[in-house]
Amino acid sequence: MSLIDVNSSEVGVPAIDRLTPVLERFRVQASLFHAGPLCGLSTFDAQPGRGFLHVLRRGEMELLLRQGARTERTPLCEPTLLLFPRAVHHEFINPPVDGSDFTCATLDFDGGNRNPIVQALPDAVVLPLKEIDGLGGALDLLFAEADQTRCGSRLLANRLFEVVLIQVLRWIIDHPERAQVTPGMMRGLSEPRLAKALMAVHAAPEADWTLERMAEHAGMSRSAFAAAFKSATGATPAAYALDWKLNVATSLLRAGRPVKQVALELGFADAPTFSRAFRRRNGSSPREWLSQRHA
Template identity: 60%
Template sequence: MMGVMKSKEDDSKSSAVDAVDRLSTLLDRFHVRASLFHTGPLCGRTTFEAQPDRAFLHVLRRGRLQIEHPAGTGAPRCVVVEEPTLLLYPRAVPHAFVNPPREGSDFTCATLQFAGGDRNPIAAALPPLVQVPLDAIPGLRPALDLLFAETDQVRCGSRLLADRLFEVVLIQLLRWVIDHPQEVGVSSGLVMGLSDPRLARALVALHAAPQVDWTLARMAAEAGMSRSGFAEAFRNVTGTTPLAYLTDWRLTVASTLLQTGHPQKLVAAELGFSAASSLSRAFKQRFGVAPRAWLAAQQQPTL
């Protein structure tokens, strides 16, 4: 009887979270583009170099895999995978696949470009490597079946369709990670906040309308909590204060808008700053330089 009661409580919690779309606003602001680059076996040692703003999503379809990472990346030095698995590198992390020399292992792989690069809040909130068995994610198999059908033979539009299907697989993976953050090594930050039913309501509202005058009382009301209870829970779960998170979100969005050519005055108005000068001050405090100087640095080629 105790088990049944716990199950109902878990279902109720899950329904409360699912009632809020925790990903769409994030992905609207910070979209992700996938590009298929390999399908089939890999034998011996294959190295994937780190490049700025390039992430990877690998699908190990069958076989055994050993993964090696250099020291200092934050990822384990050596990982052994022995079942079909999704392997997401949300940031630029060098890695090497070591496969059996004869039969190899079967992969479908794509590079990912997260809008905003290292400033992308989704990519920044994840560990260097997210490793999840395919069978752990409900509903993933139909999308993978379509992906494999497109990658296993060349047909009109196959590459374009495969790219979009990779993005579907990524969204399904992110959805699962938000529901199971600790299983992939996430213990604080945005993902943990979105996994909490009450905090998620406030975060989604804040993400959707950063220009609103989000006082602590207003955020707490969105979450259905008292101000003190909300402030304490928010800090414990995300590792930062609500107002600091709000400022950080606004500046992260601002950096993306400025880089795509939006005038500073319009960006300030869209994100709730009283004037362009207020945005400039906050921007300099966060990034160390004023927006104009920051943009100039972003436009310089990487050596």
């Protein structure tokens, strides 16, 4: 992993809300756990279903990513945001005294690693703060709440971390190349015409999303849309629509909806049809999946 190329060209996108339908379905909760200097070696172990969002406010440090036998080292010498959306072991090396100043939070994404946002992001995003327009105001409020103990300060800091995350996700959609995003939902949302089709699918998972209908939303021919969609998302339109439908199903099941109600709400012919599709994708029936979660 390397620092984002700040000289890459920007991607122009229309002024449409591509994130709200996703974030309303799959929420994320941030929890502040550190504010202040970190000295020496700080280790953040990979925890299933948990991400991290660190803000290097001042100082210089070195980031270590250990993936199998490979270790990547990245020196950081300016205020930087570090987003780890999934379980990734990472380490910070700071001076033994007078270490760099950080504000850090854990991120719990609804659905863990199956969360569509998590699936669509790289393991790590390392982004100089100056790159994100408008981030300064939210960070000023976040630092003010994290640095003091006042009524509701921790709760407010958690919410401000979530605001910062949304601003980062906006930036990633607008700059997929610079964020090193691989084919997936984020890459699709960064393409203006494809985004229209994706937003329609996200807003109405119960609909019968044929290739023709999705291409109409994008304003493209079926062949051009199918090729562009597969290139951007890594999936066929039909596979993506079904995967989104089943992602929404897991969210509804976690919320306590009965299996039969989920099946009907998402446009399946009946509960057995839903259960078969769910098993093919998740390796277990909806009821078995719920039992495993409870266990």
